[in-house]
Amino acid sequence: MGVEVVVEGLSKSFGRQTIWGDVTLTLPQGEISVLLGPSGTGKSVFLKSLVGLLRPEHGRVMINGVDICSCSEHKLYETRKLFGVLFQDGALFGSMNLFDNIAFPLREHTRKTEAEVRRIVLEKMEMVGLIGAEKKLPGEISGGMRKRAGLARALVLDPEIILFDEPDSGLDPVRVAYLNQLIVDLNAQIDATFLIVTHDIGTARTVPDNIGMLFRRELVMFGPREVLLTSTEPVVEQFLNGRREGPIGMSEEKDAAQAAAELAALAANGGSTLGGPKGGGGTGIVPQIEVSPGLPVRAAVRRRKERVMRILHTLPPTAQQAIVASLTPDEQAYFGVYAGAGAPQRMTQPIAPPSPQPREPWTPSPWTRPGGEA
Numbered sequence: 001m002g003v004e005v006v007v008e009g010l011s012k013s014f015g016r017q018t019i020w021g022d023v024t025l026t027l028p029q030g031e032i033s034v035l036l037g038p039s040g041t042g043k044s045v046f047l048k049s050l051v052g053l054l055r056p057e058h059g060r061v062m063i064n065g066v067d068i069c070s071c072s073e074h075k076l077y078e079t080r081k082l083f084g085v086l087f088q089d090g091a092l093f094g095s096m097n098l099f100d101n102i103a104f105p106l107r108e109h110t111r112k113t114e115a116e117v118r119r120i121v122l123e124k125m126e127m128v129g130l131i132g133a134e135k136k137l138p139g140e141i142s143g144g145m146r147k148r149a150g151l152a153r154a155l156v157l158d159p160e161i162i163l164f165d166e167p168d169s170g171l172d173p174v175r176v177a178y179l180n181q182l183i184v185d186l187n188a189q190i191d192a193t194f195l196i197v198t199h200d201i202g203t204a205r206t207v208p209d210n211i212g213m214l215f216r217r218e219l220v221m222f223g224p225r226e227v228l229l230t231s232t233e234p235v236v237e238q239f240l241n242g243r244r245e246g247p248i249g250m251s252e253e254k255d256a257a258q259a260a261a262e263l264a265a266l267a268a269n270g271g272s273t274l275g276g277p278k279g280g281g282g283t284g285i286v287p288q289i290e291v292s293p294g295l296p297v298r299a300a301v302r303r304r305k306e307r308v309m310r311i312l313h314t315l316p317p318t319a320q321q322a323i324v325a326s327l328t329p330d331e332q333a334y335f336g337v338y339a340g341a342g343a344p345q346r347m348t349q350p351i352a353p354p355s356p357q358p359r360e361p362w363t364p365s366p367w368t369r370p371g372g373e374a
């Protein structure tokens with residue numbers, strides 16, 4: 001199972017330029033999280049800070065009890081082994097074929113025999129659908145294949161945390177759809193903790209369990225997907241709808257009065273706007289991508305339900321309603337909630353099956369759809 005990443009009060013500057021400050025969030029173990037934000041808000045800097053390539057000035061990043069912002073070089077080296085990183089362009093060596101590119105971390109960081117290397121490389125190439133392309137050079141394949149090769153390379157050391165820096169950049173919508181399915185399927189198979197930086201709204205709406213957003217040098221929000229997808233925060237709505245009207249301007253942010261005037265004009269116009277975001281926009285909840293048939297269910301989905309139901313009362317009412325509405329009637333009974341009008345109600349008398357006392361961690365048992373999401 002992937003490990004939890006706890007970020008507390010993290011701040012990063014370059015000289016006098018503050019990139020972001022006081023960022024606090026937890027990437028829950030094995031769950032898929034997405035980080036959104038306009039260009040230049042420091043998403044890549046955040047990924048580099050998580051893996052210890054950049055050292056923020058304040059705050060902590062706790063992984064397995066190690067603060068990677070202040071630990072020794074040796075601890076940092078050890079902790080980095082938990083990570084797999086998919087860089088934007090795949091970061092493949094142009095003169096090496098795909099097999100050697102993917103084998104590279106194994107040959108560099110382990111003492112495995114060539115037979116073992118071959119077995120692992122072919123296993124990972126199969127996972128990402130690249131069997132048969134071992135001899136190809138990066139320059140001979142499509143952008144989508146290069147991303148998948150980069151992903152296979154990120155997988156060879158069996159990471160517990162995978163960071164994806166704009167995995168969908170430069171891909172057509174069909175390739176993005178395939179890649180998103182692959183990400184969900186991989187999560188089901190390896191149960192590692194995933195963090196994806198993306199600008200693709202379709203990806204943000206359908207792939208993650210949690211969504212966060214950076215804007216104006218801070219983390220605007222981070223939480224279960226239902227929180228951002230039902231948010232009425234202007235910057236979140238503008239981003240998710242790919243609108244010009246709102247606080248985000250051409251070079252990051254606009255004057256507050258101008259943004260307010262634009263939003264008022266937009267509301268008067270019934271909310272219609274020209275153009276649309278990449279990946280399809282709109283607010284509201286859309287179903288998450290399900291794991292492909294024949295693969296294991298995502299263990300993170302069950303854990304997330306338990307986790308989110310524990311914090312339900314702390315979430316905005318619209319998010320609470322969306323979360324409760326996503327539960328099956330049996331799950332609602334198990335958790336003792338029902339989705340009536342307004343905010344979800346706690347039931348005083350749960351209907352059958354009765355909640356076990358003391359309650360066991362939630363398990364799929366009779367209420368899980370066979371082969372599907374819990």
Ligand SMILES: Nc1ncnc2c1ncn2[C@@H]1O[C@H](COP(=O)(O)OP(=O)(O)OP(=O)(O)O)[C@@H](O)[C@H]1O
Nearest residue numbers: 014019037038039040041042043044045046197199
């Ligand atoms: N090593 C560095 N030294 C100085 N400034 C840097 C460095 N790395 C990044 N920056 C600055 O940090 C800011 C955030 O950059 P970053 O690439 O993280 O943004 P981003 O949100 O990932 O953008 P995009 O969505 O366009 O990829 C930019 O102003 C960039 O110039």
